[in-house]
Amino acid sequence: MFGDVLIIDTWHRQRGWSGIGYHYVILNGKPYRDGRYIDFLDGQIQPGHSLNADPIFQDFEVGAHVAGRNASSLGVCLIGTVEFTDAQLLTSRRLILSLLRRFNLPIDAVKGHTEDPNANKTCPNIPMDYYRQFLKDNGTLHELQQHIEQHVKTLRLG
C-alpha cells in the first residue's frame, strides 16, 4: 500500500469532498504508486487538509473522517490496509498521546473507525483493545504487530 496527503487529497476530492478529511497522515515510507520505499519517510507525520498547512491542530479545523462525528473528533490515518510499519505504530503512539494530553482526554477516547456503530467499516484493521493497551504502555510493539496479524485473519476484507 502506498500514499501520502497529496494522493488522499486527490481521492477525497474525486468523491466530491473539499479535500483530505484526515487531520494527520502517518506515512509508511511508500508515498508513490510505484511502491518505492523511502526509508526516511517511514513513520513521518504529514498534516492533513484542515490544518492550514501547519501541523498544529486548532479547534476550528474540523475534519471529514467519520460521519456524524467530525465536529467532535480528530482523524489520524495510517497509510496501509492490513500492514503497518513499526515506525508508523510508534509515531501514532507519540502523536495520539500528545493530542490526548493537549485535550485532556483519556486513552479510552481513542477509537477505531470500526468502533463507530454507524460505520460499517473494519478499518483501521487494528484490534483497538490491544492498540489502547499499547498506548498505555501495557503491550510491546512486537505484541501489537502479532495481534494485528491475527486480527486481520479474522476479517473479511472486500
Ligand SMILES: [Zn+2]
Ligand atoms: Zn475508516
